[in-house]
Amino acid sequence: MTFIEQFKKMMHEAMPAFLANPFIQNCEAGRVDARALYTYIEQDNVYLAVYLPLFSKGLDNFGIDSKALRQFEGDQETKPHLMLQKLADEKNPAAKKSITKKWLPATSAYLKHIQDSQKENDFIFLCSLAACPYVYGYLTEKMIADGRMTKDNPFYPWFDFYKGTDGQLIVDFMKVLKEEADKVDEAIQSRGLTAFYQAVQFENDFFAQSMEKEA
Numbered sequence: 001m002t003f004i005e006q007f008k009k010m011m012h013e014a015m016p017a018f019l020a021n022p023f024i025q026n027c028e029a030g031r032v033d034a035r036a037l038y039t040y041i042e043q044d045n046v047y048l049a050v051y052l053p054l055f056s057k058g059l060d061n062f063g064i065d066s067k068a069l070r071q072f073e074g075d076q077e078t079k080p081h082l083m084l085q086k087l088a089d090e091k092n093p094a095a096k097k098s099i100t101k102k103w104l105p106a107t108s109a110y111l112k113h114i115q116d117s118q119k120e121n122d123f124i125f126l127c128s129l130a131a132c133p134y135v136y137g138y139l140t141e142k143m144i145a146d147g148r149m150t151k152d153n154p155f156y157p158w159f160d161f162y163k164g165t166d167g168q169l170i171v172d173f174m175k176v177l178k179e180e181a182d183k184v185d186e187a188i189q190s191r192g193l194t195a196f197y198q199a200v201q202f203e204n205d206f207f208a209q210s211m212e213k214e215a
């Protein structure tokens with residue numbers, strides 16, 4: 001199996017865990033938990049403030065100047081946050097007061113994982129960055145294709161947004177990964193796959209932490 005095939009297999013195999021995630025299950029059922037959405041947005045702002053500059057560094061390391069990939073560095077994430085915020089505001093705006101401003105464990109651990117990967121090796125770092133667009137691009141496309149997320153669902157615009165942005169971005173990201181994987185030895189490829197796998201787990205934890213009561 002090629003490196004990219006293994007990469008895709010990992011994503012495919014992680015799907016049942018995402019579908020069992022209470023945050024995603026709420027989306028699928030069209031259930032709006034205002035507190036969970038406000039928490040998610042808060043944590044995601046923290047996450048993106050660190051992740052997006054790291055993403056730029058990851059591309060710089062390989063001299064990549066793909067327009068589609070570079071666009072990801074902008075503030076395109078504001079739009080999906082506003083979509084979720086609208087749902088939460090309509091449901092229970094008072095819930096906003098009860099959320100924590102502290103970094104939650106999955107936020108810190110996920111960012112630490114990416115920073116540790118950065119210290120280890122440029123290719124491993126690139127692999128750890130891939131889960132962010134890949135999980136959202138894959139999950140949203142799959143859930144729409146499988147009829148789990150339909151147009152009458154209040155979360156549909158959010159899913160459709162990521163299907164378009166992250167879904168397209170990961171096509172370009174995969175091309176870069178394939179080219180760079182061919183230049184590193186098997187041990188580094190293997191470490192890259194592990195770094196990606198761990199980042200995928202953190203994506204799942206990141207969704208789940210918004211639902212936790214002590215948040």
Ligand SMILES: Cc1ncc(CN)c(N)n1
Nearest residue numbers: 044047132133136166206
């Ligand atoms: C934690 C996380 N992962 C992924 C995305 C979507 N690129 C996001 N906004 N936040």
